[in-house]
Amino acid sequence: MSFRSLIQEMRDEFGSISRHSLRSRSHRSGRALRVAAVGPAEALQQSCWAQLPPELLREVLARVEESEGWWPSRRDVVACAGVCRSWRGITKEIVRVPEVSGKLTFPISLKQPGPRDGTLKCFIRRNRTSQTYYLYLGLTEALADDGKFLLAARKCRKPTCTDYLISLDMGDMSKGSNTYLGKLRSNFLGTKFTIYDAHPPYDGAVVSKSRSARVIGLNQVSPRVPAGNYPVSHISYELNVLGARGPRRMNCIMDSIPASAVEEGGKAPTQTEFPLCGLDSFPSISFFRSKSARIDSVASQLSTQKEDKLVLKNKSPRWHEQLQCWCLNFRGRVTVASVKNFQLVASDENGPTNQEQDKPVNETRLLGKSWKT
Amino acid sequence: MAAGKPVVMVTLVSSDGQSFQLLEEAALLSAMVRDTIQIGQGRGPAGIPIRNITGQTLSMVVVYCNKHYTAAAAADGDDAADEEKKVANKKQLREWDEQFINLEQDKLYDILVAANNLGIDGLVDLCCWRFADMMKGKSASEIRVKLGIRDDFTSEQRAQIEKDSPWVWSRTT
Numbered sequence: 094m095s096f097r098s099l100i101q102e103m104r105d106e107f108g109s110i111s112r113h114s115l116r117s118r119s120h121r122s123g124r125a126l127r128v129a130a131v132g133p134a135e136a137l138q139q140s141c142w143a144q145l146p147p148e149l150l151r152e153v154l155a156r157v158e159e160s161e162g163w164w165p166s167r168r169d170v171v172a173c174a175g176v177c178r179s180w181r182g183i184t185k186e187i188v189r190v191p192e193v194s195g196k197l198t199f200p201i202s203l204k205q206p207g208p209r210d211g212t213l214k215c216f217i218r219r220n221r222t223s224q225t226y227y228l229y230l231g232l233t234e235a236l237a238d239d240g241k242f243l244l245a246a247r248k249c250r251k252p253t254c255t256d257y258l259i260s261l262d263m264g265d266m267s268k269g270s271n272t273y274l275g276k277l278r279s280n281f282l283g284t285k286f287t288i289y290d291a292h293p294p295y296d297g298a299v300v301s302k303s304r305s306a307r308v309i310g311l312n313q314v315s316p317r318v319p320a321g322n323y324p325v326s327h328i329s330y331e332l333n334v335l336g337a338r339g340p341r342r343m344n345c346i347m348d349s350i351p352a353s354a355v356e357e358g359g360k361a362p363t364q365t366e367f368p369l370c371g372l373d374s375f376p377s378i379s380f381f382r383s384k385s386a387r388i389d390s391v392a393s394q395l396s397t398q399k400e401d402k403l404v405l406k407n408k409s410p411r412w413h414e415q416l417q418c419w420c421l422n423f424r425g426r427v428t429v430a431s432v433k434n435f436q437l438v439a440s441d442e443n444g445p446t447n448q449e450q451d452k453p454v455n456e457t458r459l460l461g462k463s464w465k466t
Numbered sequence: 467m468a469a470g471k472p473v474v475m476v477t478l479v480s481s482d483g484q485s486f487q488l489l490e491e492a493a494l495l496s497a498m499v500r501d502t503i504q505i506g507q508g509r510g511p512a513g514i515p516i517r518n519i520t521g522q523t524l525s526m527v528v529v530y531c532n533k534h535y536t537a538a539a540a541a542d543g544d545d546a547a548d549e550e551k552k553v554a555n556k557k558q559l560r561e562w563d564e565q566f567i568n569l570e571q572d573k574l575y576d577i578l579v580a581a582n583n584l585g586i587d588g589l590v591d592l593c594c595w596r597f598a599d600m601m602k603g604k605s606a607s608e609i610r611v612k613l614g615i616r617d618d619f620t621s622e623q624r625a626q627i628e629k630d631s632p633w634v635w636s637r638t639t
Contacts, residue, residue, distance in 0.1 A: 140614030175606030
């Protein structure tokens with residue numbers, strides 16, 4: 094389109110003299126209103142593609158989603174969600190939670206329930222010198238592929254306990270970072286652990302706050318407001334009567350998941366978006382003990398769930414008479430025999446096994462069928 | 467197609483007044499043409515006016531319809547043909563499709579919208595695949611630049627995307 098015709102078109106649009114000259118291309122006819130709203134400078138950058146009818150855009154994005162099933166090419170789907178508002182909205186609608194699709198797409202997938210049939214195979218790489226741990230999603234059947242990075246954790250020793258700060262960014266594992274997700278706190282002996290989520294674990298509560306918070310949110314420029322501490326899981330890890338050489342006992346109470354979640358047709362709470370600390374700051378319970386109705390709603394939700402929290406236990410190994418050792422079937426996922434290998438199952442023995450995948454939230458040390466040291 | 471059936475042609479007239487004649491059966495690939503003919507219009511010498519689609523785009527669409535009609539007719543014709551031949555023909559058609567749709571993005575856009583307006587499902591599908599292919603391996607900003615789409619996120623959404631990005635783009639070490 095020549096410069097002259099552009100000017101002509103703009104004149105037409107702003108002056109409302111006529112909608113379009115006969116020369117102008119047909120598909121641009123829907124553009125007039127939008128252009129007037131955004132102003133000439135930006136309008137010039139917009140092309141016909143910005144006006145692609147949503148139903149067609151959906152078709153296209155569905156094909157991107159469909160064809161890019163696995164990492165690393167799955168990042169194309171995330172890229173599409175970062176183009177503009179309409180692209181993001183449609184992509185978010187198309188991408189289904191891992192419980193249904195078995196795929197991880199956005200980082201929030203890590204806080205959503207995992208697939209019910211089948212597992213997501215993950216592994217942890219440990220760096221002893223920097224005291225860091227990296228959780229990867231295995232991309233092939235092989236035990237040692239590169240994997241897709243999922244979570245990073247850094248060990249922080251304190252006088253009475255040890256914290257493992259968990260982050261989405263392998264380069265930034267500080268508590269003030271906006272990629273900070275939560276932490277695993279161990280007692281001095283390493284026998285009791287608590288997992289804290291930086292964000293309140295209930296989606297409903299998260300959504301309800303945003304409208305009122307946004308007014309002040311605009312002034313709170315810094316996204317580095319320290320996040321809260323919401324305990325989501327308690328783990329006890331004990332030696333048994335046989336001492337360090339015998340199988341250990343592990344007991345996880347998942348505060349934020351009702352026991353019914355693992356039953357047929359049960360539902361685990363599913364978040365759809367990370368709450369943003371700075372812009373959207375949701376005061377954590379520990380910071381503000383205010384009478385805010387919003388906080389009360391979180392608290393009451395937490396307490397109502399208390400009666401039937403999901404409890405996971407490690408599967409007890411059998412004593413193998415011939416081999417004279419404790420045995421547990423890891424289906425080929427374990428290469429080194431160790432008392433530290435474990436499988437978690439719902440405490441109700443009727444439930445399906447390997448429930449540790451049910452909600453891969455922050456359980457750095459639990460995720461994956463086995464954990465090798 | 468049964469032999470001896472009278473050959474019926476229809477005329478499609480583009481928004482800029484160019485007319486294209488093609489077999490009615492080929493034109494019936496378009497749901498819009500099908501509807502028009504069903505209500506008893508469009509068979510006259512005036513043809514079917516196709517608004518919003520220029521001659522340049524319509525000519526491409528007509529080429530697509532003709533090709534797919536002849537391919538389907540050929541497949542119908544030799545029903546005795548062995549499976550192997552059918553598979554080969556299908557593959558050939560797919561290759562033709564790929565070549566046909568290997569267009570620059572503005573033309574692709576025009577054809578996609580035209581196919582959608584005309585209700586030609588196969589062509590919409592083909593365009594969408596091609597478009598999806600174009601998106602592959604690109605970052606969000608590359609897509610924005612390529613397609614000339616403006617970033618209209620709220621600051622909240624942008625913060626969300628920034629929070630996600632190190633996770634998404636992290637390379638394995």
